[in-house]
Amino acid sequence: MRELTVVGRPNSGKTMFTLNFASYIGSKTVDVTFRTYDDLITCRHFSIEEAKRELCSNAMHKTKSLQSIVLKIVLGKTVVNFKLTDTCGIGEKIHQEEKIRRGMAQTLSLMRCADFIFHIIDLSYISKEYTANPNTIDHEIYNYGIVRNSYAILANKIDVPFAKDNLTKLSNIFPKATIIPISALLSQGLKEVKTCVARNV
Amino acid sequence: MSYVCPQDIFLAVENGEISPAQAFKSLREMDNITAYPTKVDNRQKRIEEILYELDHLIGLSEVKRLVREIYAFIEIQRRRAQEKLNIEPLVLHMIFKGNPGTGKTTVARILGKVLREIGVLQRGHLIEVERADLVGEYIGHTAQKTREQLKKAYGGILFIDEAYSLARGGEKDFGKESIDVLVKAMEDHKDELILILAGYQKEMENFLQTNPGLRSRFPIHIDFPDYNQQELLHIAEQLCAKRQYTLSLETQALLLKLLLQQSSNIENFGNARTVRNIIEKAIRQQAVRLMAKNNITRQELILIEPVDLKEVKE
Numbered sequence: 001m002r003e004l005t006v007v008g009r010p011n012s013g014k015t016m017f018t019l020n021f022a023s024y025i026g027s028k029t030v031d032v033t034f035r036t037y038d039d040l041i042t043c044r045h046f047s048i049e050e051a052k053r054e055l056c057s058n059a060m061h062k063t064k065s066l067q068s069i070v071l072k073i074v075l076g077k078t079v080v081n082f083k084l085t086d087t088c089g090i091g092e093k094i095h096q097e098e099k100i101r102r103g104m105a106q107t108l109s110l111m112r113c114a115d116f117i118f119h120i121i122d123l124s125y126i127s128k129e130y131t132a133n134p135n136t137i138d139h140e141i142y143n144y145g146i147v148r149n150s151y152a153i154l155a156n157k158i159d160v161p162f163a164k165d166n167l168t169k170l171s172n173i174f175p176k177a178t179i180i181p182i183s184a185l186l187s188q189g190l191k192e193v194k195t196c197v198a199r200n201v
Numbered sequence: 202m203s204y205v206c207p208q209d210i211f212l213a214v215e216n217g218e219i220s221p222a223q224a225f226k227s228l229r230e231m232d233n234i235t236a237y238p239t240k241v242d243n244r245q246k247r248i249e250e251i252l253y254e255l256d257h258l259i260g261l262s263e264v265k266r267l268v269r270e271i272y273a274f275i276e277i278q279r280r281r282a283q284e285k286l287n288i289e290p291l292v293l294h295m296i297f298k299g300n301p302g303t304g305k306t307t308v309a310r311i312l313g314k315v316l317r318e319i320g321v322l323q324r325g326h327l328i329e330v331e332r333a334d335l336v337g338e339y340i341g342h343t344a345q346k347t348r349e350q351l352k353k354a355y356g357g358i359l360f361i362d363e364a365y366s367l368a369r370g371g372e373k374d375f376g377k378e379s380i381d382v383l384v385k386a387m388e389d390h391k392d393e394l395i396l397i398l399a400g401y402q403k404e405m406e407n408f409l410q411t412n413p414g415l416r417s418r419f420p421i422h423i424d425f426p427d428y429n430q431q432e433l434l435h436i437a438e439q440l441c442a443k444r445q446y447t448l449s450l451e452t453q454a455l456l457l458k459l460l461l462q463q464s465s466n467i468e469n470f471g472n473a474r475t476v477r478n479i480i481e482k483a484i485r486q487q488a489v490r491l492m493a494k495n496n497i498t499r500q501e502l503i504l505i506e507p508v509d510l511k512e513v514k515e
């Protein structure tokens with residue numbers, strides 16, 4: 001089974017995307033497998049709504065470990081299973097909390113093994129400073145992902161004001177990547193993501 | 202700072218020595234060195250997956266470090282060879298010392314896989330034997346039996362558990378004959394066999410002391426310490442989680458107590474196998490307990506209660 005992973009800055013909407021995408025392709029409930037850095041595995045069953053309530057948050061670093069769900073996608077007459085793994089957000093700096101640093105290390109480690117990387121970027125985050133800085137974590141993820149060929153940027157929060165302008169900026173900053181604009185919150189743009197997933201499972 | 206393998210980079214992130222952004226830079230540097238055909242990438246990916254498996258064994262930090270060291274050593278020798286620099290001979294026969302159930306076989310198996318991926322061993326499989334598989338009953342029988350096992354192991358690892366039993370019974374014992382055959386095979390099949398001798402710490406040391414010729418042929422020694430209570434509990438939780446069961450807090454406490462009790466009569470306390478047996482028995486006990494009930498909730502199906510451990514106490 002192929003493993004697709006969702007990475008990005010904290011609060012970019014990774015968890016929201018993971019859950020709403022699961023819902024979009026037909027899951028009413030999800031079995032989330034949590035894997036912490038020391039390989040403690042726990043599994044919990046949620047409805048999508050419950051999962052969003054419990055796992056998404058405005059607070060930074062709600063997700064501290066790997067959270068995987070197994071999903072089905074229908075391709076013509078066949079059904080293919082794949083694993084979608086939500087990860088701990090990564091930033092530029094060394095985080096003071098050990099748990100989060102471990103979560104970040106897990107994210108990096110998974111990025112090396114995953115079959116496909118979805119890199120979520122929050123469009124509301126694109127500021128002047130951001131555009132001027134060639135060393136953001138997003139650049140690092142992009143540079144890392146682009147050589148692997150199984151990589152796409154999901155430009156999230158397209159529903160917020162100015163998002164459309166920022167989308168143009170984003171495609172100038174990351175010219176070589178496939179960029180799919182989405183709203184994880186409102187489940188917009190997920191059809192394109194599904195097409196992308198279908199090609200990569 | 203330069204790193205030998207990606208795991209070192211991840212560890213540095215964990216320890217707060219470098220930021221994720223720096224980690225990406227180091228990872229890219231590392232990939233550039235090996236950035237020729239994609240085949241290399243696949244190979245490296247597979248090695249990482251295997252090392253990931255190793256990293257997630259509980260405890261064994263010393264063992265993990267050593268395996269990584271061996272891996273780094275081989276890789277670097279290879280790169281030196283590419284640059285036509287002198288290389289150290291690669292002798293990878295090993296001694297594993299520790300009580301039963303401390304992870305010796307598991308680690309040997311993982312090592313085999315790593316060595317296959319880096320091309321040191323053709324197959325990297327593990328043939329696990331003990332005295333009875335090697336030693337025969339009449340003259341000539343032993344050599345034949347030992348050779349048979351060796352033949353199966355070529356391209357991989359021959360793992361001899363309680364190896365000192367080969368030296369039991371003194372000069373006239375056939376065990377001696379087996380050792381001779383093994384030593385000869387180590388020379389004649391240098392490039393297609395790794396021998397691991399395993400067993401209790403004390404016995405292994407005695408064995409090597411009385412066979413100094415052997416000691417020099419086994420340059421790598423790895424100690425497998427007993428698990429401590431925390432690690433054993435952790436193992437129990439992992440075993441349960443894999444099967445989608447959970448231990449209640451009371452059950453955890455009782456489990457520890459049971460392990461402690463057993464440790465007074467069995468000499469090795471830190472035994473993962475004991476934990477596995479207890480958990481497997483408890484799962485069956487839970488099933489029996491639940492069958493007697495009318496309505497069973499999801500939660501009850503998952504939870505292992507203290508009563509489920511009752512039967513385990515012997």
Ligand SMILES: Nc1nc2c(ncn2[C@@H]2O[C@H](COP(=O)(O)OP(=O)(O)O)[C@@H](O)[C@H]2O)c(=O)[nH]1
Pocket residue numbers: 008009010011012013014015016017055056057058061062063089156157158159160182183184185186
């Ligand atoms: N407006 C808007 N908000 C979003 C969108 N996606 C996520 N959010 C919000 O962003 C915050 C962080 O989301 P979360 O999924 O927990 O981010 P994560 O840290 O990347 O997993 C939450 O408050 C979400 O409600 C989106 O598409 N549009």
Ligand SMILES: [Mg+2]
Pocket residue numbers: 014015016055056062063086087
């Ligand atoms: Mg999250």
